[in-house]
Amino acid sequence: MSTLRSMMGAWSRLRHIHVRWRPWGSRWVLLLALAMVWELVSRLALVDPLLLPPFTGVLSRGWELSLSGRLAGDLLASAWRVLLGFALAALLANPVGIALGLYPAIEDLMSTLLSVLRPLSPPAWIPLAILWFGIGDAPAVFIIFVGTFFSLVIGTLAATKAVDSQLIKVALTMGASRWQSVCHVILPSLLPALITQVRLGLGLAWMCVIAAEMVAVRRGIGFLMIEARNLFRTEDVIVGMITIGLVGLCTDRLLIGVERVLCRWRAGLAPSQLYVRRERSP
Amino acid sequence: MKSSARVFLLAIGLTLMMLTGCTPPQHRGPITIGVRTANDHVPFYVADRQQLYRQRGLDVTVRLVPGNTEIIEALQRGDFQIGAVPVTTAIAAIAQGIPLHIVAMTGRGSDGLLVRQQDGAADVASLRGKKIATIRASILDVLLRYTLEQAGLDPERDVELVYMAKLGDLISALKTYQVDACSNTEPFMTDAERQGWGRILTYYTADWPDHPCCVVVVRDDFARQNPRALRDILAIHCAAVEWSNEHLDETAQVITDYLQTFDPDMVRNSLDRSRMFIDYHLQTEEIERMAGLMVAQGLISSIPPADRLVDLAPLSDVLKNRP
Numbered sequence: 001m002s003t004l005r006s007m008m009g010a011w012s013r014l015r016h017i018h019v020r021w022r023p024w025g026s027r028w029v030l031l032l033a034l035a036m037v038w039e040l041v042s043r044l045a046l047v048d049p050l051l052l053p054p055f056t057g058v059l060s061r062g063w064e065l066s067l068s069g070r071l072a073g074d075l076l077a078s079a080w081r082v083l084l085g086f087a088l089a090a091l092l093a094n095p096v097g098i099a100l101g102l103y104p105a106i107e108d109l110m111s112t113l114l115s116v117l118r119p120l121s122p123p124a125w126i127p128l129a130i131l132w133f134g135i136g137d138a139p140a141v142f143i144i145f146v147g148t149f150f151s152l153v154i155g156t157l158a159a160t161k162a163v164d165s166q167l168i169k170v171a172l173t174m175g176a177s178r179w180q181s182v183c184h185v186i187l188p189s190l191l192p193a194l195i196t197q198v199r200l201g202l203g204l205a206w207m208c209v210i211a212a213e214m215v216a217v218r219r220g221i222g223f224l225m226i227e228a229r230n231l232f233r234t235e236d237v238i239v240g241m242i243t244i245g246l247v248g249l250c251t252d253r254l255l256i257g258v259e260r261v262l263c264r265w266r267a268g269l270a271p272s273q274l275y276v277r278r279e280r281s282p
Numbered sequence: 283m284k285s286s287a288r289v290f291l292l293a294i295g296l297t298l299m300m301l302t303g304c305t306p307p308q309h310r311g312p313i314t315i316g317v318r319t320a321n322d323h324v325p326f327y328v329a330d331r332q333q334l335y336r337q338r339g340l341d342v343t344v345r346l347v348p349g350n351t352e353i354i355e356a357l358q359r360g361d362f363q364i365g366a367v368p369v370t371t372a373i374a375a376i377a378q379g380i381p382l383h384i385v386a387m388t389g390r391g392s393d394g395l396l397v398r399q400q401d402g403a404a405d406v407a408s409l410r411g412k413k414i415a416t417i418r419a420s421i422l423d424v425l426l427r428y429t430l431e432q433a434g435l436d437p438e439r440d441v442e443l444v445y446m447a448k449l450g451d452l453i454s455a456l457k458t459y460q461v462d463a464c465s466n467t468e469p470f471m472t473d474a475e476r477q478g479w480g481r482i483l484t485y486y487t488a489d490w491p492d493h494p495c496c497v498v499v500v501r502d503d504f505a506r507q508n509p510r511a512l513r514d515i516l517a518i519h520c521a522a523v524e525w526s527n528e529h530l531d532e533t534a535q536v537i538t539d540y541l542q543t544f545d546p547d548m549v550r551n552s553l554d555r556s557r558m559f560i561d562y563h564l565q566t567e568e569i570e571r572m573a574g575l576m577v578a579q580g581l582i583s584s585i586p587p588a589d590r591l592v593d594l595a596p597l598s599d600v601l602k603n604r605p
Binding site for chain 1: 375454
């Protein structure tokens with residue numbers, strides 16, 4: 001009887017593990033399937049391997065670049081530029097976005113300027129970046145800054161406008177000053193949206209890195225990819241793409257964790273969870 | 283069906299859909315030649331302008347492309363059958379196994395070092411400790427490093443090389459005092475002199491007289507399947523080169539029309555024999571010498587065999603059968 005009970009216990013534990021890790025399993029199955037198909041079509045010459053080198057060839061090239069220390073050096077150089085450019089953009093864009101959301105007069109004043117500057121792609125800023133900041137890291141950081149700043153402003157502006165006005169009214173009625181209502185009502189309400197902004201913005205910053213590293217730098221993932229393209233080393237280009245993708249994945253997971261900690265009060269309020277709860281309730 | 287199996291099938295379907303766009307098509311119909319906006323690509327502009335292809339019964343489109351890499355990528359995909367690119371770009375592509383051959387030259391010389399008129403260096407050796415802008419892994423980079431070495435400078439230690447992406451960025455950086463010199467090409471260098479702010483410090487021909495600059499490359503399958511069309515195109519190329527050299531004023535006007543930037547007088551100056559010259563003659567040794575420089579500079583791992591780099595037969599046929 002006890003053997004049966006322990007077997008049941010083990011089965012229940014296995015089921016728990018299976019249910020808990022199933023979403024991860026599906027994700028990895030998708031990636032694994034893509035890698036297998038990629039390898040097959042390249043190995044069977046369904047696609048010219050010069051246009052799409054085999055997945056294992058790319059992995060082996062990535063390993064070589066890692067062992068030589070080139071990949072780590074380039075990654076660090078790019079990460080530094082991305083973090084600096086993005087941090088400056090976030091520090092400036094969030095207060096600007098909140099101010100625009102709170103004061104319609106300022107929004108009216110700025111909206112045309114924002115609409116004109118926002119669509120300019122990062123490479124369009126390269127000539128000015130060189131003229132204004134010279135050569136080296138500064139223009140690269142500027143290009144990442146300018147590539148993320150306007151999207152962050154627009155996102156924060158929209159989030160500020162979406163804050164429940166009743167909450168602000170209640171705070172003001174209860175004697176809160178304007179500054180207190182910003183600190184104790186608006187900012188906490190904005191927090192989830194701001195973290196989403198950071199997630200999207202960091203992705204955008206990594207998207208700008210290639211344009212940024214076209215300007216007078218000698219290290220960086222973007223530089224590695226540009227050099228590889230000039231020399232037709234397709235494997236190196238794909239290694240650079242995969243590296244940026246993996247870094248994006250890791251930072252995104254990290255930020256989701258940060259969001260869970262900082263926005264604990266929202267636990268259980270997500271629409272999907274509400275739906276699931278309602279479906280499950282008798 | 284289990285969800286993971288569904289995901290697997292979906293992945294296969296999506297991947298196959300994406301990859302069907304990667305297979306180079308078999309060549310049928312019109313021939314496309316990819317060229318860039320540069321002085322030594324003018325034989326193709328001339329042939330296009332004078333409708334020399336049509337007169338020979340060839341359906342040829344000359345397509346202007348902004349960058350050398352894009353020309354090779356289009357050749358690789360099969361969108362172009364023939365292209366004109368710098369010799370280093372062609373060698374790098376062939377070294378990576380792209381099925382192309384160099385079949386003719388388009389120009390020699392034309393690349394050099396540009397400094398500012400006022401405070402620029404007196405000679406190459408006096409660039410020690412200075413910042414020099416170049417485009418990584420390009421012909422401007424390979425020849426710059428070679429020239430620095432000839433002047434007794436180590437490109438990695440004695441100067442600071444600054445890498446940029448476009449010719450225009452090199453000029454901007456020099457003009458605005460971000461760098462002390464830049465590697466560049468014609469007609470941009472003559473234009474800088476004419477504007478009064480730039481001075482040509484040296485042409486790379488000083489260390490390698492008449493070095494190869496741009497070459498004509500052809501897809502191997504096109505050359506195999508269409509030997510006659512290739513010979514006709516090379517014959518037209520030779521005729522256009524000769525016409526260009528005999529009619530430098532008109533050639534300058536054609537370049538101006540295609541580049542839509544400069545004035546004909548300036549372009550005419552840049553075509554001077556002391557700066558560059560348009561040519562079709564090709565020697566395997568000079569291509570191998572350039573490949574040797576690229577190996578020494580770590581851009582390719584080894585010199586590809588001569589028969590992989592160059593196919594002299596079509597051009598020899600053309601020259602043999604000329605009246």
